[in-house]
């Protein structure tokens with residue numbers, strides 16, 4: 075006959091007199107620990123709209139939509155595609171723009187339910203020559219602040235600094251590139267053309 079060992083008897087008695095390890099969810103609400111990797115949440119005040127989170131997401135669960143008319147960039151997490159890997163949080167360049175919450179309970183009847191999505195909207199800056207997307211305004215300000223005085227050498231950052239003190243009216247697109255275009259919000263490609271046009 076097989077006789078239980080002392081260790082097994084001790085474990086059985088300990089388990090019998092200890093509270094259960096499992097939770098009673100959903101009969102009783104349960105709060106997951108802070109390190110739990112649940113639904114990602116954006117923090118608008120810290121997100122600068124750089125799009126790094128969308129680039130690193132292995133499940134392509136984050137989409138970027140740029141509205142040129144409204145000058146708004148929208149980043150959206152589709153929680154149905156999210157695999158809770160935490161790459162977006164880890165690689166966020168401000169380290170605070172997106173965090174995985176401890177929300178684990180999400181009951182929906184369709185994958186299109188609004189609860190499934192998490193979005194943030196950021197004001198965007200477009201090139202005053204070609205109309206192409208340059209960056210989100212907060213991204214330019216973030217880079218400007220990190221560069222310090224060196225930022226004054228780049229017109230895009232200089233203009234963002236000036237906007238903090240007074241409004242600047244956007245110029246209208248002209249038929250050809252001129253030297254005056256240097257002091258405008260211009261994308262790298264058009265800035266190259268402005269410099270080349272000025273040189274030759």
Ligand code: SF4
Pocket residue numbers: 114127130131132133134135136151155156157158159160161162163174
């Ligand atoms: S946790 Fe992973 S899968 Fe989910 S949105 Fe972030 S990077 Fe994508």
Ligand code: SF4
Pocket residue numbers: 116120121122123124125126127128149165166167168169170171172
């Ligand atoms: S700041 Fe962070 S959360 Fe915002 S777009 Fe960039 S990587 Fe994503």
